[in-house]
Amino acid sequence: MITYNYKCQSCDKQYDVKQRITEDPLTKCEYCGAKRLIRNIGVNEFYFCKVRRHRYM
Ligand SMILES: [Zn+2]
Numbered sequence: 001m002i003t004y005n006y007k008c009q010s011c012d013k014q015y016d017v018k019q020r021i022t023e024d025p026l027t028k029c030e031y032c033g034a035k036r037l038i039r040n041i042g043v044n045e046f047y048f049c050k051v052r053r054h055r056y057m
Helices: 043-056
Strands: 002-008 014-019 037-040
Antiparallel strands (some): 002 014, 002 037
16 A cells, blocks of 8 residues: 545645555545545655565565
């Protein structure tokens, strides 16, 4: 499981969601229901690389 950080462009809420790597990015905000979520990348991408390296080495 990876923790993704989402931000809603509608209500401006920012929150973390745990998802599997294979899961599609969320689009619907769990606070206001608007389909205006965007997923922040950065720390999470770094974590993803670490997991992959660990698995395939
Ligand atoms: Zn929202």
